[in-house]
Amino acid sequence: MHLSKFIPLVIALLLLSACASHKPPPRPGSINAKVEQLSEMSYLQVTDLRAVKRNHLLTVQAEINNTDSDNQQLYYRFKWLDAAGFAVGGEEAWKPVLVYAYQKQTLTAVAPSPQVTDFRLVVQSPDNTGDLP
Amino acid sequence: MYKSNNVLKSTAIALLLSGCATQSPTLSSGNVEYGDSKAVETLTNEFGSTDLQTIAESMASSLLQSPALFEKKRPLVTVAEVKNKTSEYIDTKSITDSIRTKIVKSGMVRFAVDTSAMQTQVDELTRQNQSGLYKKSKSKKMGNMEGADFRIEGTITSIVKRVGDVKDVYYKFSLQLVDNESGTMEWADEKEIRKTSNKSMF
Numbered sequence: 001m002h003l004s005k006f007i008p009l010v011i012a013l014l015l016l017s018a019c020a021s022h023k024p025p026p027r028p029g030s031i032n033a034k035v036e037q038l039s040e041m042s043y044l045q046v047t048d049l050r051a052v053k054r055n056h057l058l059t060v061q062a063e064i065n066n067t068d069s070d071n072q073q074l075y076y077r078f079k080w081l082d083a084a085g086f087a088v089g090g091e092e093a094w095k096p097v098l099v100y101a102y103q104k105q106t107l108t109a110v111a112p113s114p115q116v117t118d119f120r121l122v123v124q125s126p127d128n129t130g131d132l133p
Numbered sequence: 134m135y136k137s138n139n140v141l142k143s144t145a146i147a148l149l150l151s152g153c154a155t156q157s158p159t160l161s162s163g164n165v166e167y168g169d170s171k172a173v174e175t176l177t178n179e180f181g182s183t184d185l186q187t188i189a190e191s192m193a194s195s196l197l198q199s200p201a202l203f204e205k206k207r208p209l210v211t212v213a214e215v216k217n218k219t220s221e222y223i224d225t226k227s228i229t230d231s232i233r234t235k236i237v238k239s240g241m242v243r244f245a246v247d248t249s250a251m252q253t254q255v256d257e258l259t260r261q262n263q264s265g266l267y268k269k270s271k272s273k274k275m276g277n278m279e280g281a282d283f284r285i286e287g288t289i290t291s292i293v294k295r296v297g298d299v300k301d302v303y304y305k306f307s308l309q310l311v312d313n314e315s316g317t318m319e320w321a322d323e324k325e326i327r328k329t330s331n332k333s334m335f
Contacts, residue, residue, distance in 0.1 A: 055203045093171040093186030110194035
């Protein structure tokens with residue numbers, strides 16, 4: 001039995017595993033299922049997320065908590081999805097918001113069309129770990 | 134035999150690894166690149182693309198929640214002027230165009246031609262009805278244009294302050310919806326933006 005025969009195969013599998021993510025998918029209905037973080041934010045957290053239909057349009061409110069003693073910058077945008085999971089209304093612009101030290105900031109947004117039934121909140125803070133969430 | 138085995142193994146690894154790499158379909162001199170048109174732009178503190186996009190999104194979503202628009206089924210709206218009262222050149226038509234596009238895409242409101250497009254509308258109807266080139270049964274008739282239920286109008290103002298190397302700019306974009314028949318203001322909203330820049334290196 002030549003173990004050396006398997007060494008290249010093991011190396012290849014290890015290298016290929018770098019292309020895949022091992023993080024388990026978030027629980028449906030949880031905040032994490034609706035929030036997409038571009039790298040793990042060090043001091044900002046989405047602590048509350050609620051959505052309701054008003055005048056046929058999905059209205060979303062998110063609460064951002066700053067746990068740091070310095071003000072923190074947040075960039076965010078929403079992705080709006082229809083019942084089939086298709087994006088509605090094109091890409092939103094990134095919006096900057098300043099979250100004061102130890103304060104909670106509320107973000108509100110209204111879906112661009114009555115077809116919207118679901119959403120994702122995409123957030124990024126310059127002060128982050130750089131690791132994938 | 135041993136050598137050919139090594140070559141096969143190396144080829145297999147190379148093929149597997151090539152799954153991670155992609156080739157870009159670009160032809161470039163290296164000096165030009167495309168960026169994200171939706172990115173937050175902070176090159177200067179003059180009015181920029183992020184300000185325009187933020188104002189348009191904020192105003193369109195607020196307007197779509199206005200009870201005046203919601204109560205009427207697909208009301209007809211026109212865009213009047215947004216006056217630029219700032220000290221810099223701002224294309225306010227570009228802002229109102231973005232707001233109008235977002236509202237039209239919602240499918241909840243219709244827009245009538247505004248004053249800037251009225252001449253084109255008149256020219257088209259005149260061409261169809263008076264040039265003698267069109268079948269009478271197929272040409273669009275004169276006198277069937279619909280008057281808008283509401284008009285959108287507004288202002289953009291700014292306050293600029295400089296202290297040493299620090300420059301602070303405050304923009305306020307105000308928009309209102311006016312009922313054309315009654316002359317009553319049915320909705321109004323504002324979007325404020327503050328931008329501060331510092332020239333100092335230390």
